[in-house]
Amino acid sequence: MTSPSRRALIAGNWKMHRTIAGSVELARAIADGARIGARTDVVVAPVATALAAVATALRGTAVQVAGQHCHWEDQGAFTGEISAEMLADAGCRWCLVGHSERRHLFAETDAMVHRKTVAVLRRGLVPIVCVGETLAEREGGVTFEVLRRQWQGAIGDLTGDDALRFAGGLVLAYEPVWAIGTGRTAKASDAQAAHAYLRDRIRHDFGDVADRVRILYGGSVKPDNAAELLAQPDVDGLLVGGASLDAAGFSRIIQAAG
Numbered sequence: 102m103t104s105p106s107r108r109a110l111i112a113g114n115w116k117m118h119r120t121i122a123g124s125v126e127l128a129r130a131i132a133d134g135a136r137i138g139a140r141t142d143v144v145v146a147p148v149a150t151a152l153a154a155v156a157t158a159l160r161g162t163a164v165q166v167a168g169q170h171c172h173w174e175d176q177g178a179f180t181g182e183i184s185a186e187m188l189a190d191a192g193c194r195w196c197l198v199g200h201s202e203r204r205h206l207f208a209e210t211d212a213m214v215h216r217k218t219v220a221v222l223r224r225g226l227v228p229i230v231c232v233g234e235t236l237a238e239r240e241g242g243v244t245f246e247v248l249r250r251q252w253q254g255a256i257g258d259l260t261g262d263d264a265l266r267f268a269g270g271l272v273l274a275y276e277p278v279w280a281i282g283t284g285r286t287a288k289a290s291d292a293q294a295a296h297a298y299l300r301d302r303i304r305h306d307f308g309d310v311a312d313r314v315r316i317l318y319g320g321s322v323k324p325d326n327a328a329e330l331l332a333q334p335d336v337d338g339l340l341v342g343g344a345s346l347d348a349a350g351f352s353r354i355i356q357a358a359g
């Protein structure tokens with residue numbers, strides 16, 4: 102289980118699912134139904150159109166709201182985009198950055214991930230920066246190389262002090278691409294190895310701040326495998342896609358965090 106210096110974090114990524122009314126209903130069901138431990142943070146990431154309504158519905162509860170994505174500029178001629186400032190205005194405290202679906206379906210590069218990470222931190226939101234290898238990369242034995250490149254690409258010239266100064270910190274999510282939405286979860290020992298590698302890289306670049314950066318695992322997390330993943334020393338929480346759309350199942354995952 103997570104180190105005493107790091108709170109557990111369970112985040113639900115609702116992707117492009119649910120209307121405003123459906124999102125509010127799901128958010129309320131999670132806030133009402135989940136027993137959230139004193140040392141656990143819970144975050145949900147609804148579609149952009151539902152952010153403000155969900156944030157309003159969750160006011161006064163222990164569940165917070167995240168954007169799924171944002172642009173690095175505050176405003177401008179960027180049709181279809183939304184800024185970190187706008188996410189904060191809608192009630193978000195967090196934002197996913199560099200999710201593999203953004204990287205692979207919408208061609209987000211490491212350089213874009215970096216600009217977004219900085220924009221999110223500057224707005225006082227916590228970025229949840231996603232990294233992870235494809236199946237071909239894992240089978241080709243380059244998993245750690247990919248993780249190193251994506252980590253370094255995301256932080257660029259940021260320092261550990263920057264990461265902590267701007268906001269409540271920086272969160273990393275290790276999400277092997279081959280495990281996302283496939284029903285194929287990484288073995289807990291493989292997840293731990295990737296998390297330990299990432300923590301080493303964070304320590305290399307940020308020093309002792311590494312002990313405060315939370316690293317989530319994501320990829321086909323379900324109520325039945327959450328506890329085993331959370332039992333790994335460097336797994337500080339979970340980023341949950343499909344299973345976060347079911348309030349009862351997501352509540353069981355939250356409970357696995359203690």
Ligand code: PEP
Nearest residue numbers: 281282319320321342343
């Ligand atoms: C995700 O969307 O980040 C994710 C991990 O999805 P799933 O849990 O459905 O694999």
